[in-house]
Amino acid sequence: QVQLVESGGGLVQAGGSLRLSCAASISIFSTRAMGWYRQAPGKQRELVATITSVGSRNYADSAKGRFTISRDNAKNTVYLRMDSLKPEDTAVYYCNAQVDLLSFWGQGTQVTVSS
Numbered sequence: 001q002v003q004l005v006e007s008g009g010g011l012v013q014a015g016g017s018l019r020l021s022c023a024a025s026i027s028i029f030s031t032r033a034m035g036w037y038r039q040a041p042g043k044q045r046e047l048v049a050t051i052t053s054v055g056s057r058n059y060a061d062s063a064k065g066r067f068t069i070s071r072d073n074a075k076n077t078v079y080l081r082m083d084s085l086k087p088e089d090t091a092v093y094y095c096n097a098q099v100d101l102l103s104f105w106g107q108g109t110q111v112t113v114s115s
Contacts, residue, residue, distance in 0.1 A: 022036070
């Protein structure tokens with residue numbers, strides 16, 4: 001079982017920045033990929049960004065140019081730096097780990113962007 005603990009969410013004004021952290025209970029170097037997803041009220045969970053074990057990054061169109069995903073293997077932590085935040089970025093953000101054929105999720109952290 002993999003435990004993922006997110007932190008760093010909160011309330012921020014439009015145009016502001018936040019950095020989310022996801023601490024894993026395993027070596028993230030052993031994962032196929034780590035990622036961030038989000039779910040807004042009444043909407044389906046959607047991809048924000050992913051990063052593979054070799055550092056390849058993938059971003060949703062809505063995140064390109066504003067968000068940056070990174071990883072610190074020594075700390076078993078994945079980060080999501082979010083700049084130029086918009087009200088439509090308001091959602092619960094979830095950390096995900098792909099380990100072999102299994103997928104693990106954190107409990108989520110709320111991000112609220114006020115206009």
